[in-house]
Amino acid sequence: MPIKDLFQEKLKVVNIGLESFRSGLDHGGAPSVQVDWRPPVAVDAAALKTVQARAGDIKKANAKAAAKVLAAKPFLIGLEKALDVIPGMKKDLILHAGPPVAWERMCGPMRGAVMGALVYEGLAKNPAEAAKLAASGATKFSPCHEHSAVGPMAGIISASMPVFVLKNEENGNLGFATMNEGLGKVLRYGAYAPEVVQKLKWMETVLYPALKKAVAKVGRVDLKNIIAQALHMGDEVHNRNRAATSLFYRALAPAVARTAPDPETAAQVLEFINGNDHFFLNLSMAASKVSLDAARGVPNSSLLTVMARNGTDFGIQLSGTGGEWFTGPAPVPDALDFAGFSKKDANPDIGDSAITETAGLGGFAIAAAPAIVQFIGGSASDALDHTRRMYEICEAENTVYQVPALDFRGTPTGIDMVKVLAKGIFPVIDTGVAHREPGIGQVGAGILSAPPEPFQQALVGLAKTLQEENS
Amino acid sequence: MPIKDLFQEKLKVVNIGLESFRSGLDHGGAPSVQVDWRPPVAVDAAALKTVQARAGDIKKANAKAAAKVLAAKPFLIGLEKALDVIPGMKKDLILHAGPPVAWERMCGPMRGAVMGALVYEGLAKNPAEAAKLAASGATKFSPCHEHSAVGPMAGIISASMPVFVLKNEENGNLGFATMNEGLGKVLRYGAYAPEVVQKLKWMETVLYPALKKAVAKVGRVDLKNIIAQALHMGDEVHNRNRAATSLFYRALAPAVARTAPDPETAAQVLEFINGNDHFFLNLSMAASKVSLDAARGVPNSSLLTVMARNGTDFGIQLSGTGGEWFTGPAPVPDALDFAGFSKKDANPDIGDSAITETAGLGGFAIAAAPAIVQFIGGSASDALDHTRRMYEICEAENTVYQVPALDFRGTPTGIDMVKVLAKGIFPVIDTGVAHREPGIGQVGAGILSAPPEPFQQALVGLAKTLQEENS
Numbered sequence: 001m002p003i004k005d006l007f008q009e010k011l012k013v014v015n016i017g018l019e020s021f022r023s024g025l026d027h028g029g030a031p032s033v034q035v036d037w038r039p040p041v042a043v044d045a046a047a048l049k050t051v052q053a054r055a056g057d058i059k060k061a062n063a064k065a066a067a068k069v070l071a072a073k074p075f076l077i078g079l080e081k082a083l084d085v086i087p088g089m090k091k092d093l094i095l096h097a098g099p100p101v102a103w104e105r106m107c108g109p110m111r112g113a114v115m116g117a118l119v120y121e122g123l124a125k126n127p128a129e130a131a132k133l134a135a136s137g138a139t140k141f142s143p144c145h146e147h148s149a150v151g152p153m154a155g156i157i158s159a160s161m162p163v164f165v166l167k168n169e170e171n172g173n174l175g176f177a178t179m180n181e182g183l184g185k186v187l188r189y190g191a192y193a194p195e196v197v198q199k200l201k202w203m204e205t206v207l208y209p210a211l212k213k214a215v216a217k218v219g220r221v222d223l224k225n226i227i228a229q230a231l232h233m234g235d236e237v238h239n240r241n242r243a244a245t246s247l248f249y250r251a252l253a254p255a256v257a258r259t260a261p262d263p264e265t266a267a268q269v270l271e272f273i274n275g276n277d278h279f280f281l282n283l284s285m286a287a288s289k290v291s292l293d294a295a296r297g298v299p300n301s302s303l304l305t306v307m308a309r310n311g312t313d314f315g316i317q318l319s320g321t322g323g324e325w326f327t328g329p330a331p332v333p334d335a336l337d338f339a340g341f342s343k344k345d346a347n348p349d350i351g352d353s354a355i356t357e358t359a360g361l362g363g364f365a366i367a368a369a370p371a372i373v374q375f376i377g378g379s380a381s382d383a384l385d386h387t388r389r390m391y392e393i394c395e396a397e398n399t400v401y402q403v404p405a406l407d408f409r410g411t412p413t414g415i416d417m418v419k420v421l422a423k424g425i426f427p428v429i430d431t432g433v434a435h436r437e438p439g440i441g442q443v444g445a446g447i448l449s450a451p452p453e454p455f456q457q458a459l460v461g462l463a464k465t466l467q468e469e470n471s
Numbered sequence: 472m473p474i475k476d477l478f479q480e481k482l483k484v485v486n487i488g489l490e491s492f493r494s495g496l497d498h499g500g501a502p503s504v505q506v507d508w509r510p511p512v513a514v515d516a517a518a519l520k521t522v523q524a525r526a527g528d529i530k531k532a533n534a535k536a537a538a539k540v541l542a543a544k545p546f547l548i549g550l551e552k553a554l555d556v557i558p559g560m561k562k563d564l565i566l567h568a569g570p571p572v573a574w575e576r577m578c579g580p581m582r583g584a585v586m587g588a589l590v591y592e593g594l595a596k597n598p599a600e601a602a603k604l605a606a607s608g609a610t611k612f613s614p615c616h617e618h619s620a621v622g623p624m625a626g627i628i629s630a631s632m633p634v635f636v637l638k639n640e641e642n643g644n645l646g647f648a649t650m651n652e653g654l655g656k657v658l659r660y661g662a663y664a665p666e667v668v669q670k671l672k673w674m675e676t677v678l679y680p681a682l683k684k685a686v687a688k689v690g691r692v693d694l695k696n697i698i699a700q701a702l703h704m705g706d707e708v709h710n711r712n713r714a715a716t717s718l719f720y721r722a723l724a725p726a727v728a729r730t731a732p733d734p735e736t737a738a739q740v741l742e743f744i745n746g747n748d749h750f751f752l753n754l755s756m757a758a759s760k761v762s763l764d765a766a767r768g769v770p771n772s773s774l775l776t777v778m779a780r781n782g783t784d785f786g787i788q789l790s791g792t793g794g795e796w797f798t799g800p801a802p803v804p805d806a807l808d809f810a811g812f813s814k815k816d817a818n819p820d821i822g823d824s825a826i827t828e829t830a831g832l833g834g835f836a837i838a839a840a841p842a843i844v845q846f847i848g849g850s851a852s853d854a855l856d857h858t859r860r861m862y863e864i865c866e867a868e869n870t871v872y873q874v875p876a877l878d879f880r881g882t883p884t885g886i887d888m889v890k891v892l893a894k895g896i897f898p899v900i901d902t903g904v905a906h907r908e909p910g911i912g913q914v915g916a917g918i919l920s921a922p923p924e925p926f927q928q929a930l931v932g933l934a935k936t937l938q939e940e941n942s
Contacts, residue, residue: 232842233704233714234875243704246717250745253724254738263734267725274721370875371703380878404705404841405876407851 041424041452047463051418054300054466058320058418061301065319066395066414068298069359072291073169076221076283079179079212083159086147086176090159094118094134095144097155097352098310099325102141103134107311107347109190112438113154114139116192120200121158127192127439145306146323148293149176150285150352153188153434154311161200162208164283166223168290175290177283179203179211182276188351189434189441210269213259214252221251223287226280227361228400231411236369237284238353238362239430239445244280249273285352288359295319295414299469302462303395304415307358307427307450311350311434316454318417321461328453335433335446336376345443347436354429354450360398360413363428363447364390367403368411372430376446380405386428386447387412393419393427417458426450512895512923518934522889525771525937529791529889532772536790537866537885539769540830543762544640547692547754550650550683554630557618557647561630562592565605566615568626568823569781570796573612574605578782578818580661583909584625585610587663591671592629598663598910616777617794619764620647621756621823624659624905625782632671633679635754637694639761646761648754650674650682653747659822660905660912681740685726692722694758697751698832699871702882707840708755709824709833710901710916715751720744756823759830766790766885770940773933774866775886778829778898778921782821782905787925789888792932799924806904806917807847816914818907825900825921831869831884834899834918835861838874839882843901847917851876857899857918858883864890864898888929897921 051058083089094114096106106114115130118139124130133139144151151157157178166175181199185191215221226247233243253270260266273279292305301319308315315327330348337343356362366372367387370380387403390412397410415427426449433444522529554560565585567577577585586601589610595601604610615622622628628649637646652670656662686692697718704714724741731737744750763776772790779786786798801819808814827833837843838858841851858874861883868881886898897920904915 229713233706235704242700243714243717246714246721249724250717250720253720253728254741254745257724257728257731257734257737257741260728260734263728263731263737266728266734266737270725270728274725370879374875374879380876404845405851408841408845 041421041456043421043456044460044463047460050463050466051302051459057300058302061298061320062303062395062414062416065295065298065301065303068171068295069291069414070396070399071170072224072294074175074223074287074290075167075169076164076215076223077167078165078215079162079208080165081159082157082161082163082176085163085165085174086149086157088142088147090140091121092123092138093140093142093159095142095147095149095151095155095157096310097144097151097153097350098308099313099315099327100141100143101310101312105312107350108436108438109347109350109434110154110156110311112190112192113156113187115438116187116196117156117158119192120197121160130192143308143310144352145308145317147176148174148289150289150355151178151188152180152281152285152353153351153432154190155352156187160204162204162212164286166283166286166290168294171294173290173293175286175293177286177289179207180276180279180282182272183278185441190438191441192439206265207269207272210256210260210265211252214255217255217259218252221248223283224400226251227284227287228402230280231365231368231401232404234369234371236356236362236365236372236430237280238356239372239432240369241280241284242277244284245273245277248280248283281353284361285355288355288361291359292355297322300466302417302458304358304417307354307415307429308352309349309354311347314349314451314454316417316450316458318458318462321458321465324461326454326457326461328451328457331448331451333431333433333444333446333448335444337433337444338442341435341443345435347434349429349431349448350434351431353431357427357429358415360394360401360411363430364394364413365401365403365411366428366430367405370405373447389425390428392423393425417455417462420455421459426452426455512892512927514892514927515931515934518931521934521937522773522930528771529773532769532791533774533866533885533887536766536769536772536774539642539766540762540885541867541870542641543695543765545646545694545758545761546638546640547635547686547694548638549636549686550633550679551636552630553628553632553634553647556636556645557620557628557634559613559618561611563594563609564611564613564630565589566613566618566620566622566626566628567781568615568622568624568821569779570784570786570798571612571614572781572783576783578821579907579909580818580821580905581625581627581782583661583663584627584658586909587658587667588627588629590663591668592631614779614781615823616779616788618647619645619760621760621826622649622659623651623752623756623824624822624903625661626823627658631675633675633683635757637754637757637761639765642765644761644764646757646764648757648760650678651747651750651753653743654749656912661909662912663910677736678740678743681727681731681736682723684730685723688726688730689723692719694754695871697722698755698758699873701751702836702839702872703875705840705842707827707833707836707843707901708751709827710843710903711840712751712755713748715755716744716748719751719754752824755832756826759826759832762830763826768793771937773888773929775829775888778825778886778900779823780820780825782818785820785922785925787888787921787929789929789933792929792936795932797925797928797932799922799928802919802922804902804904804915804917804919806915808904808915809913812906812914816906818905820900820902820919821905822902824902828898828900829886831865831872831882834901835865835884836872836874836882837899837901838876841876844918860896861899863894864896888926888933891926892930897923897926
């Protein structure tokens, strides 16, 4: 073909490798195709065949499950003590992040947090006694996720802890999360020193009653609205919650001033929230939880309702397989380590906070929060790439949560296990990193991909369920 | 050249016309050149020759002036009554937005605001009497900018009004602005009904003392820090101030709770600010003002220290020509009109708020706030294009104010009149639109370019100053 003809043709590009070059072309309007050359993921052949044979049913089921997630209306409706509201909560029960794990296999920071919680509850006099108690079998453990609850990092919830009560007003289901403790030495990173327990006591006796009254005064707080606004304000509501915390604070501060026992208490409560840009994290997690719980139990669906880590295992659940956990080893995040720490100090991935990614937020919405990528050494276009990639493994685009830099496109929402395996693209999670020893705290922040094993197992699990239905 | 050689060469692109295609190429790493085919701006030939002959001196002077703007440290240090702190303020004096304008030439909304202010001051019993008084010559008028002050839209400041007091701690100069009244019927859009005056009285008797005490309690508020954060949170602090208002509110709420006469007053003050996402606008304007005032009076500098509009004229000032105004007709913004209004209802451009653009914010930072462009029908890439274009007419890039979507590049800062005329690229301003009749209010919001006349006149003015120095 003569050169002049070549240039009269519309440009068509096949790009192999770095996606950032393609994103530039997209921007300029030239059509292009990204060729994926990632190695295929090994899967159980029989399970794959079973699932492929039911592709049509799965597709319909996923659409139904995703619609439930999109339609969710998460509201904060109050605060209560965990024992009084969390289903199945007991005085000798400790809820934790991630899939089930016994004391023997618990990672350092989770053990530390359990020890702190037992001291906080008055069940042990000191951390050593607490460790003995926890190992004795007298203390029971259960995942937050099995009690409509979520917790960041170690994710420990004990009976006396105050929790936010959320309601998905579309579906009627409730959800629960503790209040965020702030930065420094905190229980969720495995710290258990006396000042950690002391702060938890202040939260129980001062912060909790003040916020409880303030929420009662305003009636309820529309968390979906706050999250939607926050995504327009540089948050992805997992590792960055500055805007969401600000908006929540704005909404409640007048009520705090009106209902606090005295002005000094009102000021201290406001200062506590103002001093912690992550205060909203536990609310964004619980909002994600009540949204996803509405999508549980859709027969045949391969949509994820949970991704969660206990610092030892990474676990997922599917809508179509109920409460069954599919797990694999939790990876160590590729992290930017805080000064004085290195990767060998890092605990494997931990926390229920990946519920935000499961709901189309966090790493899936990181294009809305380029400051996070910059913090760990990336660029704004890296953030765009992460979010763009997640559309490939999601069932839907969010109708309310949007990414301004992608011309307000809805965030990729509803992870499809089948697409994840078929494309070899694993969910991106941006997360904090805990020290692997108990009692130390946060040592970094970073981005990681979910590991393959839980997805490989989930394929087998879903195939089994499909076959049981048929039989 | 054979086709294969062509494809081994690095791609070089010459783009004529739409810049958005080029921005895509930039993104992908392909080098390209934007050919500017805007019509050249007609300028005074003799003045041009004088200015060109001193290009070296002007360049040095602009670097010096821009360094002053970048080094500025604007802090809110207190609140006072206008009469007590604004230099030259008098009981019979009304300060207004933009360059000087007599009552006879004042646009509708400015007249309305003057009438409201005279009633508020008790100098007239009703709007009709106020109009008579204003026309009689007994009331004096002067631009805010000539009193270290700024005001949005009509920009009216009268003697009893409380004002924020700002200090540029790097340079020592002070600046002033009223508190923002919120939305609906407000003085700054020319409304003067009894409820408008009543709200101003509430602001004077309740809001002002509460905020004055709260600021005294915290000592001072770092506005540069708030603005820098807000640019990471979707604001450009002219037409979008949601994040900056939130951060300001967070910083002051505990002090408001502590110092208010009673909890109900504290709550009402917080509710007032929470109800108005533009509350920070007057602070971002005053912060821009004290930053730019530090750059005044650098001999030979063609850097703008003011862009301001009174609804009749658009005026600018240069660092090298002191307090001299260069003016031209204020254009009517190309606006998205609110329901029930059309372009024929729109008043020509009005307000001191273009001081934000003069300081590298507002339209110059609109890439940080794509929601604004979306609001008026554009896309995120349009927002990027606006900001990218402004680098071509600016002396510097801000060292603190950054645009996340441009990989945290500093905002274009320090408009050079010579570059504006040489390139035919006029400053972009995003602004609210007032109804042309007094008493009605806001009818739209939009983006406009500064008109050419003030720049053409400023060239002549600078040439004259250069010649006077030489003689």
